[in-house]
Amino acid sequence: MSRLQVVSGKGGTGKTTVAAALALALATEGKRTLLVEVEGRQGIAQLFETEALPYEERKIAVAPGGGEVYALAIDAELALLDYLQMFYKLGGAGRALKKLGAVDFATTIAPGLRDVLLTGKACEAVRRKDRSGRFAYDCVIMDAPPTGRVTRFLNVNDEVAGLAKIGPIHNQAQAVMRVLKSPETQVHLVTLLEEMPVQETTDGIAELRAAGLPVGRVIVNMVRPALLDEAALDLGLGGAPRTAIAASLSAAGLGGSRGAAARLVDPLLDQAAEYAERHALEASQRSLLADLDLPLHELPLLSEGVDLAGLYELAAELRQQGVS
Amino acid sequence: MSLDPARDPLDVDALLDDRSTRIVVCCGSGGVGKTTTAAALGLRAAERGRSVVVLTIDPARRLAQSMGIDSLDNVPRRVEGIKGEGELCAMMLDMKRTFDEIVEAHADRERAKAILTNPFYQSLSAGFAGTQEYMAMEKLGQLRARDEWDLIVVDTPPSRSALDFLDAPKRLGSFLDGKLIRLLMAPAKVGGRAGMKFLNVGMSMMTGALGKLLGGQLLRDVQTFVAAMDTMFGGFRKRADATYRLLQAPGTAFLVVASPERDALREAAYFVERLAADAMPLAGLVLNRVHGSGAAELSAERALAAAENLEERRIVDQEGGKIGVRSSFEAPSSGAPATQAPDSPGTPGGSPSTGTPSEGTEPAPVPEPDTSIAPPAEPPADSSVERLTAGLLRLHAERMRLIARERHTRDRFTALHPEVAVAEVAALPGDVHDLAGLRAIGDQLAAATGDPAR
Numbered sequence: 001m002s003r004l005q006v007v008s009g010k011g012g013t014g015k016t017t018v019a020a021a022l023a024l025a026l027a028t029e030g031k032r033t034l035l036v037e038v039e040g041r042q043g044i045a046q047l048f049e050t051e052a053l054p055y056e057e058r059k060i061a062v063a064p065g066g067g068e069v070y071a072l073a074i075d076a077e078l079a080l081l082d083y084l085q086m087f088y089k090l091g092g093a094g095r096a097l098k099k100l101g102a103v104d105f106a107t108t109i110a111p112g113l114r115d116v117l118l119t120g121k122a123c124e125a126v127r128r129k130d131r132s133g134r135f136a137y138d139c140v141i142m143d144a145p146p147t148g149r150v151t152r153f154l155n156v157n158d159e160v161a162g163l164a165k166i167g168p169i170h171n172q173a174q175a176v177m178r179v180l181k182s183p184e185t186q187v188h189l190v191t192l193l194e195e196m197p198v199q200e201t202t203d204g205i206a207e208l209r210a211a212g213l214p215v216g217r218v219i220v221n222m223v224r225p226a227l228l229d230e231a232a233l234d235l236g237l238g239g240a241p242r243t244a245i246a247a248s249l250s251a252a253g254l255g256g257s258r259g260a261a262a263r264l265v266d267p268l269l270d271q272a273a274e275y276a277e278r279h280a281l282e283a284s285q286r287s288l289l290a291d292l293d294l295p296l297h298e299l300p301l302l303s304e305g306v307d308l309a310g311l312y313e314l315a316a317e318l319r320q321q322g323v324s
Numbered sequence: 325m326s327l328d329p330a331r332d333p334l335d336v337d338a339l340l341d342d343r344s345t346r347i348v349v350c351c352g353s354g355g356v357g358k359t360t361t362a363a364a365l366g367l368r369a370a371e372r373g374r375s376v377v378v379l380t381i382d383p384a385r386r387l388a389q390s391m392g393i394d395s396l397d398n399v400p401r402r403v404e405g406i407k408g409e410g411e412l413c414a415m416m417l418d419m420k421r422t423f424d425e426i427v428e429a430h431a432d433r434e435r436a437k438a439i440l441t442n443p444f445y446q447s448l449s450a451g452f453a454g455t456q457e458y459m460a461m462e463k464l465g466q467l468r469a470r471d472e473w474d475l476i477v478v479d480t481p482p483s484r485s486a487l488d489f490l491d492a493p494k495r496l497g498s499f500l501d502g503k504l505i506r507l508l509m510a511p512a513k514v515g516g517r518a519g520m521k522f523l524n525v526g527m528s529m530m531t532g533a534l535g536k537l538l539g540g541q542l543l544r545d546v547q548t549f550v551a552a553m554d555t556m557f558g559g560f561r562k563r564a565d566a567t568y569r570l571l572q573a574p575g576t577a578f579l580v581v582a583s584p585e586r587d588a589l590r591e592a593a594y595f596v597e598r599l600a601a602d603a604m605p606l607a608g609l610v611l612n613r614v615h616g617s618g619a620a621e622l623s624a625e626r627a628l629a630a631a632e633n634l635e636e637r638r639i640v641d642q643e644g645g646k647i648g649v650r651s652s653f654e655a656p657s658s659g660a661p662a663t664q665a666p667d668s669p670g671t672p673g674g675s676p677s678t679g680t681p682s683e684g685t686e687p688a689p690v691p692e693p694d695t696s697i698a699p700p701a702e703p704p705a706d707s708s709v710e711r712l713t714a715g716l717l718r719l720h721a722e723r724m725r726l727i728a729r730e731r732h733t734r735d736r737f738t739a740l741h742p743e744v745a746v747a748e749v750a751a752l753p754g755d756v757h758d759l760a761g762l763r764a765i766g767d768q769l770a771a772a773t774g775d776p777a778r
């Protein structure tokens with residue numbers, strides 16, 4: 001199992017949810033995982049129904065079998081000061097830099113540097129060991145930027161190492177890239193069974209591969225349950241027996257009179273036609289995903305929305321599908 | 325549509341027809357159909373006679389194809405097949421190209437060359453998160469200044485926070501006003517001046533620290549870049565400020581785009597508040613992917629109960645009909661148990677043969693002595709039809725629950741922001757592939773006011 005698992009996906013596919021469920025799934029039997037947020041949205045806190053996360057690793061959940069999930073919302077500015085202190089003992093310089101506006105510059109104006117800090121902090125957590133020489137976390141899960149930006153985000157250190165050809169930043173950037181491009185890292189992509197997210201997933205995988213970043217799994221999120229079987233679909237769409245359906249509805253106690261039951265038939269068949277169209281589209285998208293030749297997982301749509309219980313349900317599903 | 329029309333419908337056509345509307349900005353979180361909404365609005369405006377350019381940030385190829393363009397680039401391309409007198413052009417922001425153009429337009433050749441070949445510039449302009457926001461603002465300002473189109477529809481970058489672009493000018497400003505820029509230029513500028521000596525000591529100490537951190541060569545690259553950009557930065561800022569003011573001016577309308585889901589609407593509420601705080605004119609909320617049902621009078625509960633009823637009857641049917649062959653329309657044997665099946669306890673259904681309305685239905689029609697309801701006249705409900713019907717009912721129950729959830733989520737938003745006008749667009753089973761698809765979305769966007777019965 002890779003120790004750094006990066007979760008990306010098109011906006012709206014639920015990558016934060018999947019990252020959180022994955023962290024829970026991986027934190028089993030006494031293992032510790034760290035769930036890292038890099039986009040300052042506080043999505044993790046909302047999912048786990050806790051107050052906003054500070055820039056501090058804090059336990060947010062207990063997994064089945066006594067495992068633990070910690071969470072960290074990385075703040076670029078604090079990470080920079082942290083980093084100056086940790087590597088250069090430049091605590092004082094950090095304050096001076098802040099006064100000068102250099103911290104602002106580094107974390108917002110020069111956006112590449114921001115990504116360096118975020119990836120750097122995550123890799124630091126991956127490599128960190130406690131006094132006994134054991135890794136501080138068995139696994140770090142990153143809720144990463146969306147597919148369109150993730151390659152650039154993860155690869156930023158390559159760019160930086162190319163810009164700063166010598167010096168500590170160069171070395172640091174190289175060290176981060178060594179983690180990110182090793183088998184220690186896997187980048188997972190979350191998608192839906194819809195055209196645009198699937199297209200973006202395919203493009204994203206090509207980009208990641210071209211950049212030499214290890215692609216892990218494809219996780220299809222919010223898969224709807226099959227409500228009509230093939231036989232029913234065939235019957236319902238190929239010149240549906242309207243009168244028989246009306247009779248059947250009325251026999252089931254709907255409408256009372258045939259007229260009322262008959263009025264239901266067309267709208268119900270319309271919904272079935274929509275379902276069938278969607279179903280066919282999903283099947284074609286599913287086969288496109290299968291062609292990617294990557295481990296493929298499906299998570300069900302939680303019809304009541306994702307709450308804490310739902311998160312555990314998804315984690316159990318991921319474990320069952322063998323991701324941990 | 326079974327979702328009640330929102331309290332205050334958004335009049336999209338009035339907005340698009342108003343010649344004083346010059347810019348429409350679509351913002352919202354990722355994956356809610358922002359870009360498609362922008363394209364649909366652009367098309368509708370063009371077909372209502374306006375000359376429109378759509379600026380998209382999201383490189384969704386499919387969308388370009390839906391407008392009949394193979395790929396969008398930094399130059400507005402004319403979309404063919406527009407009905408009427410209007411005109412539609414579409415373009416996609418190319419950050420690097422836009423940045424290069426600014427440099428070329430505002431620096432002399434020598435200086436432009438120095439900047440364009442600077443390694444620091446090359447990575448900065450290639451588009452890390454953040455550059456996009458500045459360039460989107462810049463492009464919007466340029467398009468407006470060209471005044472070639474009377475309406476610009478812009479889709480915002482899929483950024484960390486989709487309102488980052490509002491902060492871009494301010495950030496740039498505080499950077500330019502800050503001491504850092506002077507520090508970075510210190511070796512070039514401050515060097516000789518005696519009066520700056522004290523400052524200079526501090527600065528060289530700081531450049532020393534920065535040099536240590538960045539590596540001498542990168543610091544030199546950054547310094548050369550800043551020095552070369554120095555004269556242009558002022559212009560940058562002025563234009564960014566001007567664009568920001570343009571966004572606040574009458575003639576600009578913001579549309580917040582969302583889907584009826586908790587997270588998307590939470591972000592939408594945040595945008596609404598943020599736009600108000602920045603005095604940006606909000607036209608309304610576009611709610612995409614709203615589900616409806618043509619059979620909304622049938623509740624999820626009743627549909628499910630009926631489906632269960634049918635399935636129970638099938639079990640009874642199967643047990644009772646072991647000898648019979650279960651072929652379709654084998655009337656007497658499969659039909660008989662269906663009509664004779666006693667009401668099972670707990671099922672709200674009445675015996676259909678009597679024609680009595682079931683309990684649990686609202687004031688149901690009085691049993692009509694219509695001959696067509698007499699069971700013998702009915703085609704027998706064979707088991708495959710019953711299974712289909714049960715499936716249809718379950719599908720419907722699911723749809724009704726989804727509708728209820730969406731309505732609940734939407735109502736929470738409208739309760740918080742009753743002042744925001746809403747236009748709803750129905751969920752489509754698939755993606756938009758052509759102008760006809762975009763046109764259909766445009767019709768729906770405008771339908772909020774036209775035909776509330778939809």
